[in-house]
Amino acid sequence: xxxxxxxxxxxxxxxxxxxxxDSFNPYTGEPWAQVAEGSADDVDRAVRVAxxxxxxxxxxxxxxxQRGLLLHKLGDLLARDAKKLAELEVRDNGxxxxxxxxxxxxxxxxxxxxxxLADKIQGATLPLxxxxxxxxxxxxPLGVVAAITPWNSPLLILSMKLAPxxxxxxTVVIKPSEFxxxxxxxxxxxxxxxxxxxxxxxxxxxxxxxxxxPLVTHPLVKKVxxxxxxxxxxxxxxxxxxSFKRVTLELGGKSPNIVFADAKLDDAVNGAVxxxxxxxGQTCIAGSRLLLQDSIYDxxxxxxxxxxxxxxxxxxxxxxxxxGPVTTRPQYDKVLSYIDIAKKEGAKLVLGGGAxxxxxxxxxxxxxxxxFTEVDNKMRIAQEEVFGPVLSVIRFKxxxxxxxxxxxxxxxxxxxxxxNDIGRAIRMSERIQAGTVWINTYRAVSYLSPFGGYKDxxxxxENGMDAVREYLQVKSVWINTGAATANPxxxx
Numbered sequence: 375x376x377x378x379x380x381x382x383x384x385x386x387x388x389x390x391x392x393x394x395x396d397s398f399n400p401y402t403g404e405p406w407a408q409v410a411e412g413s414a415d416d417v418d419r420a421v422r423v424a425x426x427x428x429x430x431x432x433x434x435x436x437x438x439x440q441r442g443l444l445l446h447k448l449g450d451l452l453a454r455d456a457k458k459l460a461e462l463e464v465r466d467n468g469x470x471x472x473x474x475x476x477x478x479x480x481x482x483x484x485x486x487x488x489x490x491l492a493d494k495i496q497g498a499t500l501p502l503x504x505x506x507x508x509x510x511x512x513x514x515p516l517g518v519v520a521a522i523t524p525w526n527s528p529l530l531i532l533s534m535k536l537a538p539x540x541x542x543x544x545t546v547v548i549k550p551s552e553f554x555x556x557x558x559x560x561x562x563x564x565x566x567x568x569x570x571x572x573x574x575x576x577x578x579x580x581x582x583x584x585x586x587x588p589l590v591t592h593p594l595v596k597k598v599x600x601x602x603x604x605x606x607x608x609x610x611x612x613x614x615x616x617s618f619k620r621v622t623l624e625l626g627g628k629s630p631n632i633v634f635a636d637a638k639l640d641d642a643v644n645g646a647v648x649x650x651x652x653x654x655g656q657t658c659i660a661g662s663r664l665l666l667q668d669s670i671y672d673x674x675x676x677x678x679x680x681x682x683x684x685x686x687x688x689x690x691x692x693x694x695x696x697x698g699p700v701t702t703r704p705q706y707d708k709v710l711s712y713i714d715i716a717k718k719e720g721a722k723l724v725l726g727g728g729a730x731x732x733x734x735x736x737x738x739x740x741x742x743x744x745x746f747t748e749v750d751n752k753m754r755i756a757q758e759e760v761f762g763p764v765l766s767v768i769r770f771k772x773x774x775x776x777x778x779x780x781x782x783x784x785x786x787x788x789x790x791x792x793x794n795d796i797g798r799a800i801r802m803s804e805r806i807q808a809g810t811v812w813i814n815t816y817r818a819v820s821y822l823s824p825f826g827g828y829k830d831x832x833x834x835x836e837n838g839m840d841a842v843r844e845y846l847q848v849k850s851v852w853i854n855t856g857a858a859t860a861n862p863x864x865x866x
Contacts (some may be wrong), residue, residue, distance in 0.1 A: 376407040378559045380416060380579055383423045384572025386865060389580070390415040397556060399698040399740040400468030401690055405468075409555045409826045412580035413719035413858065414588035417547070420576040424518045425594045427573030430535070435544065435842045438493035444496065445489030445540060448568040449482035455481075455564065459529060459557055461691070466554045467525055468699040469653055470690050477530050484821045485689035488537035491842055495542065504866070506857025513846040515543035516620065517596040520589045522610070523608075524602045525551035525701050528558055534825070534836040535599040535622070540574070542845040544597070546664040548577045549589050553702045582606070590614055597621070597845065601658070604760070604785070604830050611833070621842050624658065624828060626759040627787030630780035631816060631860035632662030632770075635669045637792035638814075643677045645790060645816040646765075653819065654698055656705070658831075661787035661816055661863040663714050663749075663756055664767045671769055675747070679725055682743050699738040699760060711761030713744055716720055716755040721746035721766070761784070781807045786828030790816045793829050809835075 377394065379386040389410040396405035427433050433454045436444075447548055452459070452547035463474045495729060497511040521535040528550055529596075550558040558577055578585050590598050597620040600610050604625040615622050616700050631649045633642045649661025666674050690698035700706040713727055726742030741762055749756050749766040756766045758794050770776040789808040791797055803811040809827045812818060819825060819837070826835035834844050 376404060376405060378408045378409045378556055380576075380578070381559060381562045381577040382416070382420045382573075383576065388400055389413060390419075391640070391780045394682075395552065395580075397466060397553070398700050398703070399465055401497045401736070403703075403737040403739060407556055407638045409552070409559075409579050410580040414584065416442050416578050417585055417588040417592060418675040418800040419487065419588070420547045420578045421518055421592045421613055423573040424547050424576055425688040426653070426764050427517070427571060428517050429574075433574050434543070438543070440609075441541065441543060442489040442492035443491065445485045445537065448564060448570070449489065450487030450692055451505050451564040451568055452485065452561070453482040456857075457706060459560060462560055463528060463554070463557045464690050466556045467528065467701045468690050469526070469656075469701070470694055470695055473653060480532055481533050484533040484537040484573075487821045488842065491538075491688045491839065495842060495846065496522075497848075503655065504857070506855055508853040508855050510851050512849040512851060513542075513843075514849055516845060516847055517544060518594050518598060519544045519597045519845060520549065520592075520595045521546055522549045522586060522589070522600040523558070524549060524555040526653065528554045529561055531601045532561075532622075534559060534841070535601075536575070538820075538836075538842040539599070542842050542847055543573045545597070546576070547589060547691075548575070549585050550577065552579065552580060552581050573664055575638055576655040585650060587613065588617075589838040591617070592681045593596060595619060599844075600624070607832065609614065609761070619811075620844070622836065624825070624834075624836060625787075625830060625832040626785055627658045627827065627831055628663060628757065628759055628783045628785045629659055629661050629662065629667050629788040630663045630806075631669065631790040632776050632780060632792065632799065632802070633670065634673060634776075634793040634795070635667045636703060636794045637670075638794065639670065639674055639677060641814065642792040643674065643681060643816075645792060646678055647681055649790060649816045651682065651697055654700055654741070656761055657817070658759075659789055659810070659817060660761070661788070662760060662764065662766060662781075663751075664765055665770050665779055666767060667776075668769055668771055675724075675767070677805060682745065685743050687730055688742055689730055691745055697740075697743060697819070699735070699740045699761060701739075703739060705761060708740050708758060709764060712758070712760045713741075713757060716746050716753065716764070716766075716862070719753045720748070721753060723750040726763070732793065751782055773801065777802070777805050781805075784830040787831035788812070788817075
């Protein structure tokens with residue numbers, strides 16, 4: 375099997391323990407590669423290297439424009455290798471080649487955008503109420519940033535953290551998911567070719583308790599950027615708070631996808647399918663709760679089920695496949711357990727409901743596209759993140775009831791509204807408690823648009839101009855231009 379070593383100080387290195395762990399192909403259910411199993415010692419080495427690169431050498435001597443040019447060059451190299459990296463991600467996480475190729479073709483834009491933003495980071499001169507002083511602000515990098523990424527879209531989610539962190543002048547230690555480390559380890563090889571100094575970007579692979587926790591608690595790490603489950607995010611936030619580390623946390627969701635009677639139903643059906651069955655439901659913004667207005671409920675469900683029944687499952691490397699496998703065996707088991715929970719709670723199963731046994735699914739970790747109706751919003755299936763191809767359908771009568779149901783969860787990441795009434799669209803967007811509201815579309819993202827959550831869905835934002843501020847600290851500088859020396863025992 376192919377072996378992937380860690381990346382520290384511009385070199386591929388073995389773990390201090392010499393141990394390896396298997397990475398599995400979700401389509402075959404078999405291991406295809408081995409990855410170095412890191413430890414706290416490896417974390418300490420990587421963080422100290424990153425701290426040295428931040429404090430001395432060529433990286434802190436670069437101008438902001440020069441940093442931007444390096445990011446632009448990295449984007450070019452990523453675009454060049456997009457096909458290879460997309461295929462690697464499919465092999466490692468089982469998502470469709472059609473989606474991953476599209477993602478990899480799009481990801482270079484993060485490095486172009488934030489590369490262009492690097493020398494637009496500006497302080498300000500401030501008018502004061504005191505004569506004889508000049509005051510201005512500087513925006514400075516934090517230091518070493520820990521980037522902890524999930525298994526569902528490794529390079530896309532890494533880029534949301536890495537591009538603004540580097541544009542701001544920080545150095546980074548990456549801890550990818552132990553389930554999908556390969557694409558990150560291939561990607562970071564491009565940094566030397568792009569001209570980045572050694573130690574600016576490092577990768578330590580391994581498990582949460584051995585790598586993640588030591589990384590979050592390391593005294594030289596000044597910021598943690600994490601995407602993953604809300605339970606892990608809560609633990610990271612608590613650990614980071616002990617040493618006053620900054621955090622950006624993009625956590626789970628239980629997003630409502632709301633369809634009103636005046637919507638274009640065919641478009642809304644497509645949006646409902648895209649919201650839950652695309653990426654096998656393994657997205658934090660999955661539209662896992664479909665809210666349907668009473669008057670269109672039956673006709674909408676007929677259209678939805680007709681489309682969902684035609685979903686083609688199988689090899690994610692095939693452009694014909696529409697639903698791929700669940701990425702990890704533990705997640706596969708979790709999704710099946712939630713289907714059992716929904717049945718016991720009294721939800722009505724109208725599609726799917728178990729492991730896929732179609733010949734084209736082979737030995738992979740496939741779950742049939744599953745739809746439950748007669749769901750009460752208090753059920754666990756409607757309140758807890760399943761992270762799989764499982765849809766809960768809930769009726770509503772009017773706007774007020776739709777809003778009450780939509781907001782009656784502890785998450786607030788994404789949401790969808792389908793209506794031809796512009797007034798209703800605006801009212802809903804104002805009152806839905808979620809970081810993103812899609813109107814007559816779903817699951818659209820851009821490096822230009824801020825992305826973050828309300829409530830238990832996280833802290834801080836990624837993407838857009840605001841993202842770079844998450845990796846900066848503000849310094850106020852006072853200059854005496856001629857003010858007379860005052861009483862030293864009194865504040866000036």
